[in-house]
């Protein structure tokens with residue numbers, strides 16, 4: 143069983159409820175029906191039942207009875223959820239009228255359902271930008287107690303024949319924090335290590351990436367990564383971390399050796415922390431589109447309850463994988 147299969151098995155055991163606000167997207171519908179059929183999660187779709195069933199018919203699938211479809215406008219939960227939104231956002235000048243309008247938005251409705259405990263997690267982003275998904279998640283669900291920085295990661299599955307190394311790797315942050323300083327980068331690395339253990343059960347081996355290995359170039363950009371490594375070591379002396387490292391020195395044992403970075407990771411990192419969002423977002427898409435990795439994410443870390451994003455370029459399988467990951471996150475938070 144590979145790590146993704148284990149994630150699916152865990153999700154099936156947990157029986158969590160995942161709410162999907164993008165019921166007008168064919169990939170989401172296909173994944174929702176599969177998730178319900180396979181028992182990966184109990185699914186709630188935000189939308190109008192007749193529209194959902196018509197789109198299902200168009201793509202040649204039947205909505206399992208187990209999937210509940212809720213239209214915010216006619217939902218008995220709307221008054222409770224708009225009141226909740228008002229409570230959460232009134233300090234920002236949101237009025238009761240604004241709150242009622244906001245709660246009818248499918249993305250906000252789904253996040254409120256999670257916040258209120260009517261669902262365990264939400265997945266969206268197939269049909270809208272990451273910024274919109276993340277802003278809603280942060281404003282409605284909020285950061286976990288003791289956490290100030292919400293960030294994200296991709297679970298990268300290397301399983302194709304041409305992958306010399308197979309398994310689950312974690313890339314972070316490829317979706318959210320645009321230009322982290324050293325302290326923020328160290329927080330991203332620590333959060334990513336926790337996420338990796340939570341999902342795979344394996345020991346994290348964290349490489350903090352740059353364009354230099356062991357001082358092969360000096361530049362403030364490299365200094366930032368080295369400073370972040372120091373902060374990780376200071377705050378989490380138990381974590382196996384190294385950097386600044388180039389990707390090859392973090393991933394290929396012979397190159398780690400030849401570049402003087404045989405210890406402590408020995409070219410066997412399983413978590414790769416990118417120095418900023420340009421590098422991270424470009425890097426994961428190259429690994430996915432040229433490298434043939436499957437990329438599950440952006441999975442948000444640091445939220446009080448799970449709310450995850452998707453790339454607009456996702457497939458139905460990506461959505462299904464994300465539903466399983468979200469269910470596991472929900473299971474780990476209880």
Ligand SMILES: CC(C)(COP(=O)(O)OP(=O)(O)OC[C@H]1O[C@@H](n2cnc3c(N)ncnc32)[C@H](O)[C@@H]1OP(=O)(O)O)[C@@H](O)C(=O)NCCC(=O)NCCS
Nearest residue numbers: 272273276277280281290291292293316317318319320423
């Ligand atoms: C996520 C993102 C939208 C937040 O940007 P922003 O300009 O700070 O947005 P806002 O100012 O509207 O912030 C929204 C709220 O989230 C909070 N916030 C923003 N980033 C946060 C973070 N990383 N952790 C915790 N809270 C955060 C803000 O404090 C604000 O809270 P408030 O509304 O209660 O005051 C921004 O970081 C972003 O666009 N990231 C890149 C997303 C992207 O395009 N990714 C590439 C594709 S995956």
Ligand SMILES: CC(=O)OP(=O)(O)O
Nearest residue numbers: 317440452453454455
């Ligand atoms: C994660 C990501 O890059 O999202 P999108 O492709 O939708 O911009």
